[in-house]
Amino acid sequence: MAKIFTLIFLLMTFSPSVSHGISTKKARESFNAGQALFGAGEYKKAAEKFLEAYKQKPLAAFLYNAAVCFEKIEDYTQAKKFFVEYVAKSPSAKGISAIQARIRLLNKLISIQKENEKRRIDAEKKDAENKKNLENANKKNPDGKKNPDKKPIPEKTKIIIIKKPPLPPIETKNVTSISTEPPGSELFLDDEKNKLGKTPWEGVISDGKHVIIIKQKGFQTIKKEITITKNRFTDIFINLNKDAKLAWVQITTDSPDAYIYPGSKSVGAIGKTPWSGFLKPGKHQLIISKEGFDEIKTVINAKAGETNQFDFKLKKTPIAYLSVFGKNVRNAKIKIDGRTVCVAPCLKVKIKSGTHRLEISKKGMKSVEKKLNFAPGDHKNFNVTLHKSPNRAGAITAYVIGLASLGGGIWLGGMSKKIEDDFNNDIKNGVPVYSNDPRLQDGKIYSIAADVLYGLSALSLVIAVIRTFSDSGPDSTINQSINIGTTSVSLDPVLSGNQTGISLTVKF
Amino acid sequence: MKNLLFILLSSLAVISCDWRVFDDLKSEATVQVINAPENFGDANFGQISSHLLDSSGNKYQNILIIGGSGDIPLFIINFSNGEISKHPVKLPGVDGLEVSNIIPLVPYNSEFLLGLSSLGKIYIVSIDKNPDAENEYTGTVEKSIDEMENISGFGRALDIYQNSNRTYSVIAASDNHIHYFETMDSAGVDVSLGDFNLTSTENNTFSSDFIKITEFDDIPHLIVGGTETDTNFWSIQIFSVYSSLLEVVPEERIILKGSEAYPGDEVSTIRLFDINNDDIPDIIAGCGDSIFVFQSENDSISYSSVPDVELYSTDRSLGKSIEIIDLDGDGTMELISTDPGIETNGSSGEVYIFKMPFTISKISPAVTIGTPENEKLFGSSLAGVPSSEMPDREELIVGGLNTLYLFYITGFEGDSSTDDDPRNIE
Numbered sequence: 016m017a018k019i020f021t022l023i024f025l026l027m028t029f030s031p032s033v034s035h036g037i038s039t040k041k042a043r044e045s046f047n048a049g050q051a052l053f054g055a056g057e058y059k060k061a062a063e064k065f066l067e068a069y070k071q072k073p074l075a076a077f078l079y080n081a082a083v084c085f086e087k088i089e090d091y092t093q094a095k096k097f098f099v100e101y102v103a104k105s106p107s108a109k110g111i112s113a114i115q116a117r118i119r120l121l122n123k124l125i126s127i128q129k130e131n132e133k134r135r136i137d138a139e140k141k142d143a144e145n146k147k148n149l150e151n152a153n154k155k156n157p158d159g160k161k162n163p164d165k166k167p168i169p170e171k172t173k174i175i176i177i178k179k180p181p182l183p184p185i186e187t188k189n190v191t192s193i194s195t196e197p198p199g200s201e202l203f204l205d206d207e208k209n210k211l212g213k214t215p216w217e218g219v220i221s222d223g224k225h226v227i228i229i230k231q232k233g234f235q236t237i238k239k240e241i242t243i244t245k246n247r248f249t250d251i252f253i254n255l256n257k258d259a260k261l262a263w264v265q266i267t268t269d270s271p272d273a274y275i276y277p278g279s280k281s282v283g284a285i286g287k288t289p290w291s292g293f294l295k296p297g298k299h300q301l302i303i304s305k306e307g308f309d310e311i312k313t314v315i316n317a318k319a320g321e322t323n324q325f326d327f328k329l330k331k332t333p334i335a336y337l338s339v340f341g342k343n344v345r346n347a348k349i350k351i352d353g354r355t356v357c358v359a360p361c362l363k364v365k366i367k368s369g370t371h372r373l374e375i376s377k378k379g380m381k382s383v384e385k386k387l388n389f390a391p392g393d394h395k396n397f398n399v400t401l402h403k404s405p406n407r408a409g410a411i412t413a414y415v416i417g418l419a420s421l422g423g424g425i426w427l428g429g430m431s432k433k434i435e436d437d438f439n440n441d442i443k444n445g446v447p448v449y450s451n452d453p454r455l456q457d458g459k460i461y462s463i464a465a466d467v468l469y470g471l472s473a474l475s476l477v478i479a480v481i482r483t484f485s486d487s488g489p490d491s492t493i494n495q496s497i498n499i500g501t502t503s504v505s506l507d508p509v510l511s512g513n514q515t516g517i518s519l520t521v522k523f
Numbered sequence: 524m525k526n527l528l529f530i531l532l533s534s535l536a537v538i539s540c541d542w543r544v545f546d547d548l549k550s551e552a553t554v555q556v557i558n559a560p561e562n563f564g565d566a567n568f569g570q571i572s573s574h575l576l577d578s579s580g581n582k583y584q585n586i587l588i589i590g591g592s593g594d595i596p597l598f599i600i601n602f603s604n605g606e607i608s609k610h611p612v613k614l615p616g617v618d619g620l621e622v623s624n625i626i627p628l629v630p631y632n633s634e635f636l637l638g639l640s641s642l643g644k645i646y647i648v649s650i651d652k653n654p655d656a657e658n659e660y661t662g663t664v665e666k667s668i669d670e671m672e673n674i675s676g677f678g679r680a681l682d683i684y685q686n687s688n689r690t691y692s693v694i695a696a697s698d699n700h701i702h703y704f705e706t707m708d709s710a711g712v713d714v715s716l717g718d719f720n721l722t723s724t725e726n727n728t729f730s731s732d733f734i735k736i737t738e739f740d741d742i743p744h745l746i747v748g749g750t751e752t753d754t755n756f757w758s759i760q761i762f763s764v765y766s767s768l769l770e771v772v773p774e775e776r777i778i779l780k781g782s783e784a785y786p787g788d789e790v791s792t793i794r795l796f797d798i799n800n801d802d803i804p805d806i807i808a809g810c811g812d813s814i815f816v817f818q819s820e821n822d823s824i825s826y827s828s829v830p831d832v833e834l835y836s837t838d839r840s841l842g843k844s845i846e847i848i849d850l851d852g853d854g855t856m857e858l859i860s861t862d863p864g865i866e867t868n869g870s871s872g873e874v875y876i877f878k879m880p881f882t883i884s885k886i887s888p889a890v891t892i893g894t895p896e897n898e899k900l901f902g903s904s905l906a907g908v909p910s911s912e913m914p915d916r917e918e919l920i921v922g923g924l925n926t927l928y929l930f931y932i933t934g935f936e937g938d939s940s941t942d943d944d945p946r947n948i949e
Binding site: 449455 | 554555
């Protein structure tokens with residue numbers, strides 16, 4: 016009863032158009048009659064009603080139901096015919112593969128049915144022939160005498176019937192019709208990921224409660240709960256209201272897939288071009304960004320109740336290319352202006368043209384950097400040689416020893432000073448202090464030990480500082496190679512004794 | 524990098540320590556420790572000490588002789604010129620000395636002369652510088668009394684009187700006797716011996732711990748301190764020796780003795796000092812528990828049987844050693860006494876300083892000097908040496924088990940500042 020009320024409520028809420036209503040009404044009446052006959056076991060009549068409904072409203076589900084009815088009365092040929100039509104009309108319907116399998120099974124049943132019929136006819140023919148032959152044989156002789164060799168009546172020919180394979184159980188489908196005014200709205204079931212299509216839409220929705228979502232630009236998005244009742248034709252009509260509070264905005268770029276950011280990139284993109292959607296009326300600051308193109312910062316004015324179309328032209332950002340190879344560069348980080356663009360060796364890495372700081376760094380190797388100017392379209396190759404950075408373990412050890420010694424020296428020096436102060440205080444306060452006072456020996460030992468540690472500390476720290484700043488190995492180098500087809504020419508600085516120069520290397 | 528290294532090294536140079544400051548502090552110590560010389564061994568250096576006399580009978584203020592029991596049992600310590608120098612005294616032909624008493628004598632033909640007792644023997648020894656070794660002295664036994672080893676405690680107390688004819692009268696105590704050697708002349712011949720027993724007025728036996736011969740009105744008197752063994756109280760007997768000690772007339776004796784009111788069971792030492800300025804020496808006796816002062820009466824050799832002053836320190840046995848010196852240079856003397864046996868924290872011995880003159884009858888110390896760490900028998904001996912830069916005052920030397928301590932009594936009235944400390948020890 017509640018489901019009926021729901022249906023009535025829906026029908027009352029959304030008023031159908033007159034033409035739509037007449038055909039639908041007739042279709043619904045035929046469908047409901049067909050369902051009633053099907054329930055009463057009057058399958059043939061039910062099939063007729065479903066086909067009648069189909070004439071009023073060509074919904075594939077009506078054909079499906081008719082096919083089910085024919086299958087019930089073992090009119091497999093008709094059943095197959097309407098299943099085939101159903102598949103043709105709804106190729107993407109849910110469970111279509113099962114229907115196709117059923118069609119194959121029906122083909123088999125039709126064959127068996129034909130074979131069995133043939134066997135029955137052959138048997139009947141044979142029996143008729145046998146009867147005729149018997150009658151001829153038992154006829155009186157011409158002399159009027161009875162035939163002494165009268166034959167007995169032969170037995171009927173046995174018919175061997177091929178057993179039919181069982182068909183899986185099947186039920187008729189319900190039918191749901193969803194239409195809107197104006198038509199052409201996007202229709203989603205339960206969530207916006209499950210798009211059913213565009214209105215008007217008829218099809219099968221599983222029994223139970225669902226939510227339908229209807230969206231159309233310029234109109235308020237509708238989310239409604241519906242209840243699908245078994246063996247019922249559910250007809251839903253929704254009249255969409257125009258959304259006067261929001262502005263419908265369409266943003267396009269001449270090169271698609273540009274990200275659209277609302278004012279700041281930090282909040283994330285609202286989508287990619289082409290993009291359409293509602294925005295609050297008023298001015299909006301937008302950033303339109305696409306790799307390889309200059310970023311556009313603009314302000315649009317979206318007007319409520321109108322379709323606001325904005326088209327932008329993206330200007331290509333000048334691109335240059337960078338390749339890095341050389342000695343010991345494998346796995347080195349290649350940074351442009353502090354940002355890692357690749358891990359060496361790098362081949363034709365895209366970068367923006369202009370002046371950049373190229374930095375190549377690798378753990379355990381001396382980093383090298385160079386300021387470079389890339390013209391649009393440039394492809395510069397860099398031959399890099401990374402040399403090992405000096406080992407700082409010795410320096411660190413020396414620092415540790417130096418600082419530990421310094422700490423120990425300060426502690427011992429403090430102890431020595433404390434003893435000295437104690438001794439002087441005793442003298443000052445009139446406490447007898449002895450020339451063999453063990454504090455004197457202790458203080459002296461502490462003092463000497465402190466100085467020894469200070470010395471050790473000084474030595475260690477000097478070594479540490481020297482080892483920190485000393486670097487006897489060669490620096491890493493970065494040289495630009497000149498591409499001449501497959502031949503590369505490189506200019507390298509050469510240091511030899513007191514002489515300096517440039518070496519030219521040509522690689523074929 | 525050079526600047527960094529410069530800063531680093533400069534900083535370390537600034538915070539570095541100068542260990543020499545402790546050498547300086549050592550010389551600023553208010554107590555200079557004088558350890559036994561190496562060849563003295565650990566043999567009682569510091570328990571026996573005495574000043575020496577010059578040929579006029581005056582005391583060498585700056586010179587002490589120390590007696591012990593090592594290979595070289597005698598050492599002369601000179602405190603002259605603000606320095607402390609130690610000089611061994613070798614005694615050829617004398618082995619195994621264990622010095623228990625040193626009596627300074629007036630030298631005749633040598634630099635120093637002294638008498639000493641050791642293990643039942645008594646020696647008169649003249650001492651001169653060793654011409655072959657600048658820092659050494661050589662002792663020559665002028666006289667000796669030996670073959671007394673069988674007498675128990677012979678030499679426990681000793682005094683020697685130099686007669687005008689360069690002979691020596693020797694009085695020594697054993698456990699139960701006083702032995703008198705009347706004519707021990709400087710040539711070492713004709714030594715006549717005699718011994719006698721002293722008894723108390725009640726004829727109680729008497730054990731002598733202290734013997735001293737001194738002159739009252741140019742008449743030699745014998746002062747004997749000891750214990751009345753029957754009552755176990757201290758006792759002092761004074762009598763003249765102008766005739767012969769072999770015949771002591773009891774009625775001529777002055778006897779001072781202890782009682783429940785003036786307890787003490789021995790007489791460790793007696794000092795004679797004219798406290799009341801009547802030219803008659805007053806008696807200051809260390810009697811075990813306290814020091815009792817007997818002042819002369821009627822400007823004569825007579826003393827009240829009751830002490831005039833009692834110097835005490837609670838739970839201490841004062842009087843093992845007594846020295847009277849002007850420590851603070853104020854013109855009046857201080858009396859210094861010791862209790863070497865009092866034990867504190869594993870050490871033993873204390874020194875007590877009493878200010879003089881005595882204005883009340885029962886006086887406690889003005890200053891108590893505690894035992895140096897790990898020292899034993901601190902206060903076994905006492906001596907005073909003049910300060911080289913402040914000659915109007917003396918500094919205190921206290922002997923321990925095997926060490927001497929030269930005290931600059933810092934904080935005691937009269938010490939102006941440690942900056943004035945004249946000592947300079949190597």
